[in-house]
Amino acid sequence: MPTSVQEQVKVLVELQKIDGELFRLRKVLAEHPARQKKAEEEFEKKKVRLKAAEDELKSRQVKQKDKELDLQSREEKIKKLQTQLYALKSNKEYQAMELEIKGAKADNSLVEEEILRLFDAVEEARTAVAREKEALAVEEKAHRDTLAVLKKDAETLGAQVSALEEKRKAYTPNLEPKLLTQYEKILKGRDGTAIVPILEQSCGGCHIGLPPQFINEIQMNPDKLMYCEDCGRILYWPS
Numbered sequence: 705m706p707t708s709v710q711e712q713v714k715v716l717v718e719l720q721k722i723d724g725e726l727f728r729l730r731k732v733l734a735e736h737p738a739r740q741k742k743a744e745e746e747f748e749k750k751k752v753r754l755k756a757a758e759d760e761l762k763s764r765q766v767k768q769k770d771k772e773l774d775l776q777s778r779e780e781k782i783k784k785l786q787t788q789l790y791a792l793k794s795n796k797e798y799q800a801m802e803l804e805i806k807g808a809k810a811d812n813s814l815v816e817e818e819i820l821r822l823f824d825a826v827e828e829a830r831t832a833v834a835r836e837k838e839a840l841a842v843e844e845k846a847h848r849d850t851l852a853v854l855k856k857d858a859e860t861l862g863a864q865v866s867a868l869e870e871k872r873k874a875y876t877p878n879l880e881p882k883l884l885t886q887y888e889k890i891l892k893g894r895d896g897t898a899i900v901p902i903l904e905q906s907c908g909g910c911h912i913g914l915p916p917q918f919i920n921e922i923q924m925n926p927d928k929l930m931y932c933e934d935c936g937r938i939l940y941w942p943s
């Protein structure tokens with residue numbers, strides 16, 4: 705194990721490269737369930753048009769059926785009247801009923817026309833359902849492709865994370881446990897960056913300007929660990 709602070713810092717800087725990447729990858733990976741959920745929701749929304757077309761078809765079929773039943777009862781009524789017709793005694797009554805039957809038949813032909821119109825409307829709705837089904841099938845294919853890409857991405861990310869976790873094991877035994885714990889604590893609290901270089905007299909993490917005497921102190925005491933007073937990250941002098 706390297707003993708001097710300078711050597712420990714060198715190890716930390718190397719470890720930070722891995723941990724920074726790990727932080728980034730884990731963040732992307734953590735967003736995956738939400739991305740998948742969003743894709744599922746978007747696809748659910750696309751089912752709405754088909755549902756509406758199917759509802760319209762059903763409603764038109766019900767109307768058609770109702771009209772057909774109506775016609776059926778009207779025809780039965782005419783049959784009844786025609787049977788009664790021969791039982792009538794007077795000519796006047798006969799003529800009146802004959803007129804009634806004629807009127808009822810005229811009404812029925814209107815109902816028949818209405819049924820034909822409803823039949824066309826049902827066919828139209830059926831075509832619309834078929835069209836929406838076809839459109840949804842295209843959407844479903846795209847949706848499945850999206851899910852497959854997301855799954856593959858997640859697998860790739862997972863493999864990269866595992867590889868980096870394995871790689872970091874080469875560095876951690878070279879650090880004093882106390883320092884490692886402290887570094888990891890800062891890492892967690894500071895978005896995956898625990899050790900940063902001093903850049904242009906500023907903290908490379910939060911960019912706050914560092915006082916000249918602070919810079920002097922770091923340069924004079926290379927074996928003392930220095931922390932940014934603002935963000936708490938470990939600072940080092942870039943070689």
Ligand SMILES: [Zn+2]
Nearest residue numbers: 907910932935
């Ligand atoms: Zn800082």
